[in-house]
Amino acid sequence: xxxxSHRVWKYGDNVNTDVxxxxxxxxxxxxxxxxLARHALEDLDPQFAASVRxxxxxxxxxxxxxxxxxxxxxxxxxxxxxxxxxxxxxARIYYRNAINKGLLAIPCPEIVSVVSAGDVxxxxxxxxxxxxxxxxYSFPPLPAQVRKILDAGxxxxxxxxxxx
Amino acid sequence: MAMTATxxxxxxxxxxSVVKPGxxxxxxxxxxxxxxxxxxxxxxxxxxxxxxxxYPERLAITLDHAVPPPSAKHAxxxxxxxxxxxxxxxxxFYEVGRGxxxxxxxxxxxxxxxxxxxxxxxxxxxxxxxxxxxxxxxRSEIAALWATGELWLRVPETIRxxxxxxxxxxxxxxxxxxxxxxxxxxxxxxxxxVEFAGDGLNSLSPDSRAVLSNMMAEMGAKNAWVAPDDITWxxxxxxxxxxxxxxxxxxxxxxxxxALYADADADYAEHYHIxxxxxxxxxxxxxxxDNVQPLSEVDETPVDLGFIGTCTNGRLEDIAAAxxxxxxxxxxxRLLVIPASSLVLRDASEAGYIATLIDAGATIGTPGCxxxxxxxxxxxxxxxxxxxxxxxxFRGRMGEPEAQIYLANPAVVAASCVxxxxxxxxxxx
Ligand code: SF4
Numbered sequence: 001x002x003x004x005s006h007r008v009w010k011y012g013d014n015v016n017t018d019v020x021x022x023x024x025x026x027x028x029x030x031x032x033x034x035x036l037a038r039h040a041l042e043d044l045d046p047q048f049a050a051s052v053r054x055x056x057x058x059x060x061x062x063x064x065x066x067x068x069x070x071x072x073x074x075x076x077x078x079x080x081x082x083x084x085x086x087x088x089x090x091a092r093i094y095y096r097n098a099i100n101k102g103l104l105a106i107p108c109p110e111i112v113s114v115v116s117a118g119d120v121x122x123x124x125x126x127x128x129x130x131x132x133x134x135x136x137y138s139f140p141p142l143p144a145q146v147r148k149i150l151d152a153g154x155x156x157x158x159x160x161x162x163x164x
Numbered sequence: 165m166a167m168t169a170t171x172x173x174x175x176x177x178x179x180x181s182v183v184k185p186g187x188x189x190x191x192x193x194x195x196x197x198x199x200x201x202x203x204x205x206x207x208x209x210x211x212x213x214x215x216x217x218x219y220p221e222r223l224a225i226t227l228d229h230a231v232p233p234p235s236a237k238h239a240x241x242x243x244x245x246x247x248x249x250x251x252x253x254x255x256x257f258y259e260v261g262r263g264x265x266x267x268x269x270x271x272x273x274x275x276x277x278x279x280x281x282x283x284x285x286x287x288x289x290x291x292x293x294x295x296x297x298x299x300x301x302x303r304s305e306i307a308a309l310w311a312t313g314e315l316w317l318r319v320p321e322t323i324r325x326x327x328x329x330x331x332x333x334x335x336x337x338x339x340x341x342x343x344x345x346x347x348x349x350x351x352x353x354x355x356x357x358v359e360f361a362g363d364g365l366n367s368l369s370p371d372s373r374a375v376l377s378n379m380m381a382e383m384g385a386k387n388a389w390v391a392p393d394d395i396t397w398x399x400x401x402x403x404x405x406x407x408x409x410x411x412x413x414x415x416x417x418x419x420x421x422x423a424l425y426a427d428a429d430a431d432y433a434e435h436y437h438i439x440x441x442x443x444x445x446x447x448x449x450x451x452x453x454d455n456v457q458p459l460s461e462v463d464e465t466p467v468d469l470g471f472i473g474t475c476t477n478g479r480l481e482d483i484a485a486a487x488x489x490x491x492x493x494x495x496x497x498r499l500l501v502i503p504a505s506s507l508v509l510r511d512a513s514e515a516g517y518i519a520t521l522i523d524a525g526a527t528i529g530t531p532g533c534x535x536x537x538x539x540x541x542x543x544x545x546x547x548x549x550x551x552x553x554x555x556x557x558f559r560g561r562m563g564e565p566e567a568q569i570y571l572a573n574p575a576v577v578a579a580s581c582v583x584x585x586x587x588x589x590x591x592x593x
Binding site for chain 1: 303
């Protein structure tokens, strides 16, 4: 069983794309990863971009990422080094974008209510389980077809590999 | 097996005789929508080995989100989009000033009943009002669609909303959608399709119906479908006579053949019934669309700016409603009116509405998104209060995070600008 350990950032319900990545930057901020990462969660938690560490995860409430279809709301987190967002539920387009950009988006309401900021959770992808404080919490596995895209690191790398 | 309209459209589009909720299908959408974000999508596309667009004739690109470009950076972005359009010979390209993608593609007859559209914009649910399946996806997926022409979709469960009766005077489809979102919440339809049905639809004009499908994005819906009927056909015919006179007849015949309807005994995940005569004027309060109050219970909040426009409520009917309120009056708060398309602007001028608005002290902007997403042309300063006919009032959406945005129907926006505080037109002296 291969699991990985991750430090938690904790947020509430209905965190929308405008506070994850402000709309005013969508056509002006370049694709420079460092610049995208710098604006991550700018209007929600100014601490985040300054002190997030590679491998950290966000644990949040319901409807994470509702609002705009902007992918920067995913890529800014990827470039900030975030490994996963674990939430009670995800907005539809955000969930698709996460898969297509290689960010783990894990719906698991049970663990959201017990975990606090600064805790460590373990992710076991093979068994679709999260582990916290010795207890296991399962989440629904992705359809095989979709899992292939996530495992490739997103839809662009997936197509690159497929057509090589 | 009986199917909902969404299931039928996705079954045909994926080459299956039957699909059911939860199935993952692959479709080749008829239309692939993008806008100012096309240059960013082109950069993703260029990372793919494909080089050529699979179906260039299926792409539709508008410049609408920051028009005319408010900065050199935005101008360079538009320039990159135009270069891409030229290089790949994209025919369905609409320049700065033509209007907002969702409005323009309807007017141009690019999308119609039974068709499928995937768009790099969250309000791509919009085209459901014409009986199409349309959903928003991300930029990378659009790049993948340009390259391969196909994408996976999960067949959604369908929520049926039956409408009966008629809206009272002073109540619009905007109030109906805000009411619904308040009732079901901003995630009430996440991953799901919404189907509107019932004889209440007979009293809703084309402009009003578009609001339904557009706003369902704010309930999390994947798509939001309305059955094409005589009102739809008449609108399509009138509009296409103006925008594509050369093949209007053929296009209409194609749409008629292509239309699909829900089976009478289809299975719905949830069912709601709304008596339109019981819907009140409603308001979304800061900072969430589902932070809903009946207008009668909202305090007389002072407003700095009113904004009438966007893909939700920037059509002729909306501007007419505002003009009616403003005739012979002056605004105390600033009022910004941005028609959703050049045709809307033209019709509104011809009807004299624009003159009425200007006489009342309103500012008229270039057709496009305006300040809706905080790009330019009317963004808010810290502490300012805006009452808007748009679809989203998230913190920071229209500029500064310390600003407040209320959402309402256009007549309420106009009346509030006259009074200087939030008020229903019926209460305006
Ligand atoms: S008007 Fe607003 S909601 Fe509509 S497409 Fe433009 S930015 Fe999006």
